[in-house]
Amino acid sequence: MPAARRETPRGEPRGGPPEAEHKRVLAARRRLLGMLLILVIGSGALAFTELAAWWVVVPPSVMLLGYLALLREAAKADAERRELARTSAARARSSAASPTAASPITGPAPAPAPARAPAPARAPAPARAPAPAPDAEVIDISASLGPAGEEFYDQYADAKLRAVGDLARALAS
Numbered sequence: 001m002p003a004a005r006r007e008t009p010r011g012e013p014r015g016g017p018p019e020a021e022h023k024r025v026l027a028a029r030r031r032l033l034g035m036l037l038i039l040v041i042g043s044g045a046l047a048f049t050e051l052a053a054w055w056v057v058v059p060p061s062v063m064l065l066g067y068l069a070l071l072r073e074a075a076k077a078d079a080e081r082r083e084l085a086r087t088s089a090a091r092a093r094s095s096a097a098s099p100t101a102a103s104p105i106t107g108p109a110p111a112p113a114p115a116r117a118p119a120p121a122r123a124p125a126p127a128r129a130p131a132p133a134p135d136a137e138v139i140d141i142s143a144s145l146g147p148a149g150e151e152f153y154d155q156y157a158d159a160k161l162r163a164v165g166d167l168a169r170a171l172a173s
């Protein structure tokens with residue numbers, strides 16, 4: 001008997017590096033595409049041999065065409081994600097290179113920048129106070145007791161205690 005798969009909480013990656021997750025997604029896409037192709041071919045063969053009506057081919061064909069459109073959009077999204085990862089990695093590499101490690105300046109020295117007036121000092125941003133915790137309200141339930149000390153009738157409380165036929169006896173008395 002195969003072992004049960006472990007459920008993963010929502011938002012948590014299923015495990016492994018992102019490359020492994022992407023490979024698993026691609027494998028699932030290929031499996032579904034293969035299944036839809038087999039379904040279309042099988043329904044076409046049934047219609048060709050006149051074991052089924054011609055319109056039997058229509059639903060699997062529509063599903064295949066819809067899935068191909070979905071795969072096209074998924075491929076575009078994957079390409080955009082790869083490009084974004086590539087540009088962010090290049091940006092991280094360029095920011096990691098320190099400006100002091102730049103090549104020495106050759107040629108004439110640049111002219112010194114003109115002196116500017118000092119900028120007015122900004123006041124430090126006020127520290128945000130933490131949001132106050134909501135206060136708990138204490139509810140006194142002793143007011144729910146009647147003058148004789150009995151509780152109000154709870155229709156669900158005695159349903160478990162009532163036996164079959166008790167209701168008929170209570171209504172008769």
